[in-house]
Amino acid sequence: MKNGKRIDDRLPNELRPIKFEVGALERADGSCYVEHGGNKIMAAVYGPRAVHPRHLQQANRAIIRYRYNMASFSVEERRRPGPDRRSVEISKVSRQAIDPVIIKEFYPRSTIDIFVEILQADAGTRSAGINAASVALADAGVPMRGLISSCAVGKVDDTVVLDLVKEEDNYGQADMPVAMDVRTGEVTLLQMDGHLTLDEFEQALELGKIGCASIADMQREALIQKYRGKEDE
Amino acid sequence: MNDVIAEIKRDYIYELAKRSERADGRALDEYRPIQVEVGLIGKAEGSARVKVGNTQVLVGVKIQPGEPFPDTPDTGVIITNVELVPLASPSFEPGPPDENAIELARVVDRGVRESGAIDLSELTLPDGKVWLIFIDVHVLDHDGNLMDAAALGALAALVHATKPCERYGYGPDAPLPIKESPIAVTAVDLDGEIMLDPSLDEETIASSKLTVISGLQGALAGMQKSGTGTLSVEEIARIVKLASSKAMQIRDDLFGGSTDG
Numbered sequence: 001m002k003n004g005k006r007i008d009d010r011l012p013n014e015l016r017p018i019k020f021e022v023g024a025l026e027r028a029d030g031s032c033y034v035e036h037g038g039n040k041i042m043a044a045v046y047g048p049r050a051v052h053p054r055h056l057q058q059a060n061r062a063i064i065r066y067r068y069n070m071a072s073f074s075v076e077e078r079r080r081p082g083p084d085r086r087s088v089e090i091s092k093v094s095r096q097a098i099d100p101v102i103i104k105e106f107y108p109r110s111t112i113d114i115f116v117e118i119l120q121a122d123a124g125t126r127s128a129g130i131n132a133a134s135v136a137l138a139d140a141g142v143p144m145r146g147l148i149s150s151c152a153v154g155k156v157d158d159t160v161v162l163d164l165v166k167e168e169d170n171y172g173q174a175d176m177p178v179a180m181d182v183r184t185g186e187v188t189l190l191q192m193d194g195h196l197t198l199d200e201f202e203q204a205l206e207l208g209k210i211g212c213a214s215i216a217d218m219q220r221e222a223l224i225q226k227y228r229g230k231e232d233e
Numbered sequence: 234m235n236d237v238i239a240e241i242k243r244d245y246i247y248e249l250a251k252r253s254e255r256a257d258g259r260a261l262d263e264y265r266p267i268q269v270e271v272g273l274i275g276k277a278e279g280s281a282r283v284k285v286g287n288t289q290v291l292v293g294v295k296i297q298p299g300e301p302f303p304d305t306p307d308t309g310v311i312i313t314n315v316e317l318v319p320l321a322s323p324s325f326e327p328g329p330p331d332e333n334a335i336e337l338a339r340v341v342d343r344g345v346r347e348s349g350a351i352d353l354s355e356l357t358l359p360d361g362k363v364w365l366i367f368i369d370v371h372v373l374d375h376d377g378n379l380m381d382a383a384a385l386g387a388l389a390a391l392v393h394a395t396k397p398c399e400r401y402g403y404g405p406d407a408p409l410p411i412k413e414s415p416i417a418v419t420a421v422d423l424d425g426e427i428m429l430d431p432s433l434d435e436e437t438i439a440s441s442k443l444t445v446i447s448g449l450q451g452a453l454a455g456m457q458k459s460g461t462g463t464l465s466v467e468e469i470a471r472i473v474k475l476a477s478s479k480a481m482q483i484r485d486d487l488f489g490g491s492t493d494g
Binding site: 025026027028031038040042043044046049067069071072073074075076077078081082113115116117119120121122 | 273274275276277280287289291293294295297314316318319320321322323327329330367369371373374375376
């Protein structure tokens, strides 16, 4: 931190530039490409569709599956392809971040599959992935009670900051991804590692709420851009 | 799980083929629009996103110093991998690469390796190490003819890649020693009509397809027949000729005839 500015010249409460592209893929039922700072992420949704293997199906509702996967070229040192412990955990918490807003009772015995591919990673991939997945679900026409928006907050040089970049994540004092339905204020994902006092935590959560609200606006705007004037089709 | 196709669509495509027509209105030897965008992934030493119609692949090239294979201490190493991620098609499933992904990776690898696209002897380093070149193909949208899109993506990403010499203390960064420009052209045969750049539907109903990879002078660098169907010797000869001249045209359109663009 220098003169109140961060390593990439942002203010503590400033998000990186974010761009959503709705319907970026042909084959998927819904899709969204997002650039969030240096993160480049593609999300796709398939379903509701039949469940394989069958024993996973639920008689009264759809199941939700979420796969977070990093491309081997997405990081500085080449990463071995395939899931590692980190991506398995991220897949789980991301699924649970989005699950609560999906109206699963409409589609018994089916699955809604969400695939998130991290093409380039620059801190905050799980949050950016959740944002893209949420838009892709809406693009697929999956009925939802709201949109989930997510961002990370953290602490760098004893200052609470929004939306950390790689260096801040690596050398900062705390990192706390948050996801929520901004409309209802319900938090669906909360993780934290590092050191925060109780006061700092309160500040951070408040900042997270503000960040999520800005992102929710962008998500809604991206969807409106694509579907405006298509109500009759 | 395989892509399924309605009988009626199958009949329609075969009927059209008899009149030398295709469902999307293309000529038999016509490709869908090809778009190549390089440098999208700054974290990779080289990258290219290729679209052929709605088919979309992203290729990342990572280059790092490492140990050579014991039997070839004086040559660099190329490792090619293809991920058919489930985001790209309802018929792809999560898990380790299946036979299709491995076949695809090996054909792309063969094109680069056997054509001599990279002079591997120039990839040695003073301390006995060599450059390891990882070509990772990430398929994003599968709408037919992944083979040609992946091979093209690999070539474009390699041409634009730089060896990260500075990061590892080997002097200034430098481009890869590119010597050839292998282009893959895939054809299917429907009732004696040869179609280039098969769409997903055409690829699904065709009983076999042939990929031909050729270089700057038109010489062949690799071939792969896949599928359970058969091809006659005459058909193969026709496809090879057609593919070699089509490759020239694609190369001219995209790289202006040279490999340094």
